[in-house]
Amino acid sequence: MAEKALKPMLSVVEKTQDKIIQIKDLQIWINESRILNNITLSIPKNEITCIIGPSGSGKSTLIRSINRINDEVPGISTQGEIIFNGLSINNKNIDLAQLRTQIGMVFQKPCVFPKSIKENVLFGIPHLKKISKLEKFQIAEENLKAVSLWKEVAHRLHDKAISLSLGQQQRLCIARTLAIKPEVILLDEPTSSLDPISARAIEDMMVRLKKKYTIIFVTHNLQQAKRIADNLVFICDGKLIEQGPASKMLSCPSNPETKAYVTDEYCEC
Ligand SMILES: Nc1ncnc2c1ncn2[C@@H]1O[C@H](COP(=O)(O)OP(=O)(O)O)[C@@H](O)[C@H]1O
Numbered sequence: 001m002a003e004k005a006l007k008p009m010l011s012v013v014e015k016t017q018d019k020i021i022q023i024k025d026l027q028i029w030i031n032e033s034r035i036l037n038n039i040t041l042s043i044p045k046n047e048i049t050c051i052i053g054p055s056g057s058g059k060s061t062l063i064r065s066i067n068r069i070n071d072e073v074p075g076i077s078t079q080g081e082i083i084f085n086g087l088s089i090n091n092k093n094i095d096l097a098q099l100r101t102q103i104g105m106v107f108q109k110p111c112v113f114p115k116s117i118k119e120n121v122l123f124g125i126p127h128l129k130k131i132s133k134l135e136k137f138q139i140a141e142e143n144l145k146a147v148s149l150w151k152e153v154a155h156r157l158h159d160k161a162i163s164l165s166l167g168q169q170q171r172l173c174i175a176r177t178l179a180i181k182p183e184v185i186l187l188d189e190p191t192s193s194l195d196p197i198s199a200r201a202i203e204d205m206m207v208r209l210k211k212k213y214t215i216i217f218v219t220h221n222l223q224q225a226k227r228i229a230d231n232l233v234f235i236c237d238g239k240l241i242e243q244g245p246a247s248k249m250l251s252c253p254s255n256p257e258t259k260a261y262v263t264d265e266y267c268e269c
């Protein structure tokens with residue numbers, strides 16, 4: 001439904017089957033500062049792409065441009081193009097709510113609403129009033145199972161979401177994102193506020209979910225990227241240093257700066 005509504009508002013640019021997102025010459029300024037500098041990259045479908053790089057290198061700015069939540073930042077200006085499923089998303093007229101249905105996002109800190117566990121899962125679903133009670137239950141069950149939370153919460157769906165542990169809250173946020181049936185999930189350091197066991201549960205979940213979704217995962221934790229990434233994008237000081245299959249970039253990087261970063265997490269760029 002969402003795709004049908006989005007299409008007429010966008011110009012068809014090109015279709016490259018296995019690359020669900022292509023970013024071309026993306027430049028972002030905030031006021032006078034250039035934050036991203038000529039970023040060109042592509043994101044393969046149904047794989048995990050990890051964006052790595054030192055703190056302040058522009059990882060969040062990059063991922064936030066993909067669902068256009070950067071638009072809210074005062075003083076921001078963007079040049080270049082982002083193509084999603086062959087359609088340019090930079091068009092001023094696109095329906096951002098629909099775009100964000102197709103490209104869901106999970107933030108660094110779990111962001112649950114002051115509602116029940118079940119209501120949190122259902123939160124982003126349009127026309128909720130028209131959905132039967134049974135269907136709502138089934139949607140909650142399906143998505144809580146997808147994030148391996150069902151067994152832990154099935155008996156307490158009406159409890160406040162805030163009563164869950166942080167790790168459970170973050171899995172609930174992912175369930176809420178899955179419930180709106182996105183094609184792409186953006187995650188910006190989703191495990192950085194979690195304990196190592198909860199973080200590993202989310203990593204394992206991402207590896208399972210990539211069969212159905214394309215996952216773009218920002219992390220400053222190189223070990224985490226090594227565990228889950230199919231592809232790496234290394235950015236430093238707003239510049240794209242290298243991108244490619246994780247196996248190649250970790251074992252035989254083309255760029256000396258990538259080599260320094262993946263061996264010692266050190267970068268002079
Ligand atoms: N709203 C903002 N206003 C001004 N500068 C910003 C803003 N957001 C980010 N920046 C700057 O942009 C650069 C990249 O930030 P960010 O994308 O958050 O990096 P990362 O996620 O890699 O840590 C940093 O220098 C940061 O200070």
Ligand SMILES: [Mg+2]
Nearest residue numbers: 059060061188
């Ligand atoms: Mg960040």
